[in-house]
Amino acid sequence: MPANEKLKEKISHLPHKPGIYKFFDDNGIIYVGKAVDIRKRVSSYFNRSAQHNKKTLKLVSQIKDIEFTIVDTEADAFLLENNLIKQYQPKYNILLKDGKTYPYICIVNERFPRVISTRNKINDGSRYFGPYPSGTTMHVVLDLIRTLYPLRTCTYNLSPENVAAGKFKVCLEYHIGNCKGPCEALVDETEYNAAISQIKNILSGNLSVAKNYFKERMAAAAADYQYEVAHQFKQKLDMLDDFQVKSTVVSNTLTNIDVFTITSNEDCAFINYLKVMNGSIILTQSLEIHKKLDEADADILASVVVQLRQEFESTSREVITNIELSLPLDSISITYPQIGDKKKLLNLSLKNALYLRKERESRQEKNKDLSEKRELRVLETMKKALRLTELPRQIECFDNSNFQGDNPVASMVCFKNGKPSKKDYRHYNIKTVVGANDFESMYEIVTRRYRRLLNENQPLPQLIIIDGGKGQLSMAVKALKELDVYGKIAVVGIAKRLEEIFYPGDALPLYIDKKSESLKLIQRLRNEAHRFAITFHRSKRDAGTLKTELTDIKGLGPKTAEALLAKFKSVKKLRELSQEELSEEIGKAKAALLYSYFHEAKEVE
Structure with missing residues (x-):
């Protein structure tokens, strides 16, 4: 999906709520803004380009990602925006350029x-x-x-x-x-x-100290009939009542606190972190953690709390969270507030975590539907292009690999509904063929694969792809005929040079449009089978090298060879050892054999 399409998709899931938003380029945050309605404000950057000046257009052209934080009121968004601008210093925020900030x-x-x-x-x-x-x-x-x-x-x-x-x-x-x-x-x-x-x-x-002072002075002035002075103290008392602006973003009753909240589903945990210092939120972070196992929320959150506190160098001694939590940290108190400003702060954090979860789940569901539709479309196109009688929901592709006739191996990869099904991948050691004979090797592995499926009553694929030309394809057809499944499974071959598709018994190849999604899927299958075969062949060849270099030496067994290579990592390093050094590892007799083998080999070379 192109970058601009990804941004449009993300914008469509932004909330109609007050908060701040952050724009990112490839290197980090480039702009922080505030909004009464986050989605409307962010959308305006992309929908009203004719009204923007050159700097704004340049900003929009560099946006690669968008993040947001929900707050309760516009005033909270205003103050949080300033805190984050001071924290990250984005290059497109003019506030810091002017040296302006809050007093x-x-x-x-x-x-x-x-x-x-x-x-x-x-x-x-x-x-x-x-x-x-x-x-x-x-x-x-x-x-x-x-x-x-x-x-x-x-x-x-x-x-x-x-x-x-x-x-x-x-x-x-x-x-x-x-x-x-x-x-x-x-x-x-x-x-x-x-x-x-x-x-x-x-x-x-x-x-309380100042209020009591004002009240005492006001009462004293009134008692002394100094009503004007008493009124002045009354005004100051009223000012003091209005002094502290209550806010979830700025509150002097909240000092240095870390706030962590978590919510989760079967696959992921969604975590929000608010870092509060001197009564202000200076950092917000929302995370999506993919579960590897069925971890409990408390285990996930405990790990994230430790990691984020280290990452952001938090020194706060109080952690507020929404679940029972045990932390391996000294001098840290964990609280679960039920009322007051801390509860408001906890609710704000949880609101962000819940929104992240809702947005991700909504997007995943939509992406899943789009993916399934795309897969179905590709398979329908392939069915039509290859003239198949049924939808190729399971496709299997075969490839051979050998090096100068040594260690011949083969591979089979399986795609289901257009996606790799790696649990169904198979490696094959060629057992009945001597030397480099790709035709006979193909016959062997196709026979072995489908004989086993038939014996185990496993479902057969709708399409078989043979990586090779007419020769390999004809041997695959021979194997299928002998198993009496030819005609029940469609089979084609693909030649690498011109990406030609061959059909059994058809002298002329089929050419599929190079931009076709069907051809791209076939190429992907072919490339995956080739990669899988080459990887297996290399491991076999390495094992063969070990046998040739060391275990062929009469008097030197495989266990000794394995122990030497485990310690010295390569035969080259073993060659560089003196006979005395070898003796310390494997004894004088075996050291003499090995040293003599290396020494004589060098003379021959």
Whole structure:
């Protein structure tokens, strides 16, 4: 199926749900986008080409694969898109090109820490909170914190030595009450850090301390008849209530967590992995695992959890999953949430796993129907092209192989409904023919094959293909006549040079259209029979070489030869050994025989 047809097929199975989608070329992710309706949005890239600019057309021309992740709301898709863009940095996403990203609140790693806003998260020991869905939301929180706690905003290096030396003077911020003057040691460091600790609680989602503070200040102001001040604290209290935007994508109540969910059918397991760090989903991965045996879901998931955690360098100590799971990992807790934000996150992961399963099963069913229709069409075409009386649902093809008359062997391959049935393949050692006689060899193997089927009351094929010309075909016909099955099975020969099809008793060959699916199937059968015969012949020839080189030496048995080759891998390496080295392996007497054989052989050569 052409690449564009595969993409159309995949797009037709995309969900009408909010989420993100990822476009891939041969090297990886090239674009991440968000959508209220994933299928409609992705389809628009391919259905509205006249409305696209050159860059979009170039993007579409490079798409080789599409993946998606379902989320609950458009806002979740918006935030998840940003996380994935930062994670993968696709070349067609303009967000990173502009250096734009969502804002964080940062508690700077310094003495008398500042609390600032930033869009650049770096590993400098500072504490970051967010990201926030908008700058407005972030500034409300930041203003709230600065109103609650007088903090410094200057960038001075307030080391104990600099402060003690009196290098700095208080500024206007101190005089209007926004700063307590740490630059002149007017505030105790312990007191300042206590305020920073309360701020961390607020930004981490622990709002009770701040709420109690507001309520106390509001009550105190009202008791003192300062109603305007009380109203200001009431406004701040309302802001605090709106502070944390509840979302399955961003939630400060969820820190570093790995989420794994699994669902399965008889053939495959479908797994979704969400990696959550600092309250945000930074990675999503959906996997389809083909079962080798009848493995339990818990066994499959345990293996995948370990593999993916290593692959993505996860350090989280909590794994959320939807089934009972035992992990061979120290310090990892496994939870099965029933309510709350973790349950929402688990449901989101399971939703993706279930959708992957539904989409794959739907596609497999459709592909199965298409495959069966195609196979039936090819067989119908072959029946017509070869003038058969019945549909060739079982086809068997024979081929001979020998090298200068040595080790003659043969093979038979079987196709059922147009597909290889490898359990029915057969190798044959030629038993009744001496030397390279392809005609007599063909007679022998055809006789042996169908005599056995008749004796075992096994069904006969509808078509036999002989890899060879008129000579091999006539010997196959002779064998079938002697077994009294000629006329019950159609038989043809195929000559390699011009791909001619020969019929018994017909002097003129049949030429099938070179582009015909029937000829391609016949060629595939012929090539498979040839490959199968050659592989068997090579193994026989190698065994014969072993016999010629070593076991023909009088006094050297097959067990000794086998032991030597098992250790030294080749006769060439044995030739390079000294007689003393050989003696250590097989004793002096046999070493003398072998060394003498190699030495004399070299002189002759």
